[in-house]
Amino acid sequence: MIKNTHFYKLLVIPNFRNFWFVQTFMLVAMQFYFLSLAWLTIDFTNSTMILGTLLTIASIPRLILVPIGGVLFDNLSPKKLLVANISILVTSTIIFTGILFWFPVQTWMLVLFAIFFGITSALFLPTTFALIPKLVPKEYLQSANSFSQLSMQLSNTFGPAIAGVLIALYGVTAVYSTMSIFFIISLVFSFLLKNIGVDVKKEGQNLTIRSLSKDIMGGLKIVNKNKLILLLIVISALLNLSIVGPQQIGLPYIANQTLDGGAKNLGFLMSSLGLGTLIGVFIIGFFKKIKSKSVMSMIITILLGVFWSFVGFFPQHLYVIASFLLMSGICVGILNVLVVTLIQLQSPADAIGRVMSLQLLGSTGIQPITFLIVGWLLGVVSPAVLFLLSGIILVITAGISLCFKRIRKPNANEGEQSEILDLLKQLEDLRGDVEKGVSQGDAIWAIEMCQETVANKYLDGHNNWRRMINR
Numbered sequence: 352m353i354k355n356t357h358f359y360k361l362l363v364i365p366n367f368r369n370f371w372f373v374q375t376f377m378l379v380a381m382q383f384y385f386l387s388l389a390w391l392t393i394d395f396t397n398s399t400m401i402l403g404t405l406l407t408i409a410s411i412p413r414l415i416l417v418p419i420g421g422v423l424f425d426n427l428s429p430k431k432l433l434v435a436n437i438s439i440l441v442t443s444t445i446i447f448t449g450i451l452f453w454f455p456v457q458t459w460m461l462v463l464f465a466i467f468f469g470i471t472s473a474l475f476l477p478t479t480f481a482l483i484p485k486l487v488p489k490e491y492l493q494s495a496n497s498f499s500q501l502s503m504q505l506s507n508t509f510g511p512a513i514a515g516v517l518i519a520l521y522g523v524t525a526v527y528s529t530m531s532i533f534f535i536i537s538l539v540f541s542f543l544l545k546n547i548g549v550d551v552k553k554e555g556q557n558l559t560i561r562s563l564s565k566d567i568m569g570g571l572k573i574v575n576k577n578k579l580i581l582l583l584i585v586i587s588a589l590l591n592l593s594i595v596g597p598q599q600i601g602l603p604y605i606a607n608q609t610l611d612g613g614a615k616n617l618g619f620l621m622s623s624l625g626l627g628t629l630i631g632v633f634i635i636g637f638f639k640k641i642k643s644k645s646v647m648s649m650i651i652t653i654l655l656g657v658f659w660s661f662v663g664f665f666p667q668h669l670y671v672i673a674s675f676l677l678m679s680g681i682c683v684g685i686l687n688v689l690v691v692t693l694i695q696l697q698s699p700a701d702a703i704g705r706v707m708s709l710q711l712l713g714s715t716g717i718q719p720i721t722f723l724i725v726g727w728l729l730g731v732v733s734p735a736v737l738f739l740l741s742g743i744i745l746v747i748t749a750g751i752s753l754c755f756k757r758i759r760k761p762n763a764n765e766g767e768q769s770e771i772l773d774l775l776k777q778l779e780d781l782r783g784d785v786e787k788g789v790s791q792g793d794a795i796w797a798i799e800m801c802q803e804t805v806a807n808k809y810l811d812g813h814n815n816w817r818r819m820i821n822r
Contacts (some may be wrong), residue, residue, distance in 0.1 A: 356561065358808070360491070361487065361491065361494060361495055361498050364486065364487060364491075365545070365548075366544055366545060366546070367483075367484045367486045367487050367495060369540045369541075369543040369544050370483075370540075370544060371498065371499070371502060372536070372540040373433065373437075373537045373540045373541050373544075374479055374502055374503075374538070375502045375505075376533040376534070376536045376540075377437070377475065377533070377534070377537045378503055378506035378507075378535040379442075379504060379506045379509075379510045379513075379533060380529075380530045380533040380534055380537075381439075381472060381506075381510075381688040382506055382507060382510025382511050382514065383510060383513075383514040383517075383526050383527075383529065383530045384468060384530060385511075385532070386510075386511045386514040386515060386518075386526075387514060387518065387523050387526045387527065387530075388461070390518055390523065390817070391456065391461065391523050394523075395456050395458075395461075401466040409519055414712070415473070416473035416474060417473050417476060417477060417708045417711050417712050417715075418567050418570070418705070418708050418709065418712060419474070419567070419708075420473055420474040420475070420476065420477040420478065420704070420710075421477045421481065421562060421567075421704040421705040421706070421707060421708025421709070422490045422563050422566040422567055422570070422572060422704065422705055423474065423704070424477055424478055424481050424482075424703075424704025424705075424708075425566065425701060425702055425703070425704040425705055426566065427710065429478060429481075429482050429485065429544075430541065430544045432474070432478060433475075433478060433482075433541040433544070434538065434541050434542065436471045436474050436475045436478075437471075437475075437537050437538045437541055438538060439467065439470075439471050440467075440468070440471050440505070440534045440679060441531065441534045441535055441538055443464060443467040443468070443471075444527060444530050444531045444534055445531050445739045447460070447527060447782075448524060448527040448528050448530075448531055451523060451524045451527060452524050454640040463583075465774060468680060475706050476708075476711055477704055477711060478704070478706040479499070480499075480691060480695070480710070480711070481695075481703045481704040481706075481707040481708075483495050483496060483499060483695070483740075484696075484700075484703060485698055489696070492692055492695060492696065493635070493636070493638070493644075493688065493689075493692045494636045495639075496691050496695070497632050497633070497635050497636030497688045498636060500632040500684065500687050500688050500691075501629065501632045501636070502632060502707055503631070504625065504628050504629045504632060504684070507625070508625050508629070514526050517526060517529060524643045543678065559605055566705060567703065567705065569705065570702060570705030570706060570708070570709055571709070572786055573698070573699060573702050573705070573706060574706060574709055577697055578755070578757050579645060579693070579697055579757050579758065580694055580697050580706060582752055582755070582758065583648075583690050583693055583694050583697075583710070584694070584709060584710050584713045584714075585632055585711055585713070585748075586648075586652065586689060586690065586748060586749075586752070587713050587714040588713040588714060589744060589745065589748050590652075590655075590683075590686065590710070590714070590745070591713075591714045591715070591721060592721050592724070592741075592744070593656075593659065593741035593744050593745050594659070594679075594683065594741070594744070595721055596626065596721035596724065596725035597659075597662075597725055597737055597738055597741050598621075598727045600726055600729060601662075601663065601725060601729065601734050601737050601738060602620050602621065604729055604734055605620075605663065605672070605734050606620060616669055619669065619673060619678055620669075620672060620673055623672075623673040623674075623676040623677045623680065624676040624677070624679060624680040624683075625680065626677060626680060627676065627677040627678060627679060627681045627682075627683070627684065627752050628680040628681070628683050628684040628687075629679075629680075629684065630680070630681050630684065630760020631680060631681040631682060631683060631684020631685040631686075631687075632685070632687065632688055633684075633726040634681070634684070634685065634810075635684070635685045635689065636688070641689075642694050644689050644692060644696075645693060645757075645758045646758065647689060648686060648690055649750075649752050649753050649758060650749075651682050651685050651686045651689065651799070652682075652686060652745050652746075652748065652749035652752075653745070653746050653749045653750065654678075654682050655679055655682035655683065655686065655742075656741075656742040656743065656744070656745030656746035656749065657746065658675050658679040658682065658742075658743060659679050659738055659741055659745065660738060660739045660741075660742030660743065660746075661675050661738075661742075662675045662676060662679070662738040662740035663733070663734040663735035663736070663737060663739065664735050664738075664739075666734060667736070669797045683778045691707075691710075694706060694707065695707070719738040725737065728740075
């Protein structure tokens, strides 16, 4: 099986290898930040309200700036964007480390750093997903996403544990010093990225509030036009609604109310889900080709819904719950890779940042609503009903999705239509340039023939392709 996959070859690609190191050190440092923020805030203020406020402050910029981050990715050099983001993090983290070492902590210091961290992470996240298609050939994309998701899951698993050990042994200042080192390492590797500049046509364009708004709206139009992307973003949001809320609120409720062992058992349950996710992203990386990623995504979603539905039915049996969580985690890991890969393949090359930012917004922006709904539901229904309803939502969503022909039979070469439309757009621009010059009737005729040939072959003879490329 390994001989038929690109999974083991990815680190041989210099750009992907360098970006993987950038991503890995950045994500581990982010996990350090969230754990140290919680510890420092509780230790200094003894107030969960202030901690909640700081976490909200860090998350609000993500809701606002993630779409802007996608626009910046599409219009600026990804390398320059990465370097700028990481440079701000390096500077602010070093300054904050010095403050922790020399001065007593004040609440306003925590707030200020939370703002800086929220802004830079909001601009970094779209880049994480949108850059990969620029670094690897299309046939490597699924394996590359699996490798990237594996890095994320490992950082989520081991980052907090390492940070906790550092705090216990050397204090919070050691954590922020290590964060600074990790950010500096990420910065070094970001300088090693090569040949991933922005489209030459966009390089000299100035970004204004009006142009940013226009580009964000353009991203929304692209998503609305491509029903598969729209459906995948909706599924990401429903996955978040059905999984994250019950995981963060439902599982602690079960561990606290029905299982002996409390926090110990909660850690075991969370680890089971996390281990399953790691296994899932690892497994999917070894599949070179899947005939229909969209159909496979819906099948995995149905399986996830089935496994998730049974989590709450055995509140007295720790290992039975853990087994269902392990299987659910495997489905989540596979689904994360397939959905991200599908969206990347379907997105126009010059708009992938905006599309991925909307996917992130759909999957993470709904979290506050998720927590509110789940918290309210657990006040009126049992955990068994909560997990059952969540599973039913997933099964129904996937079942309805399979009724759409666009899901069952997507383009043989996914994303091909977007690439062809990009080519037709370039030819149309060239035709306009020729028309503005001296009479070039033969050249215009040749361009028109080329356009019609491409449209007939790849777009089923669509006569409205000019309107499609000018949307």
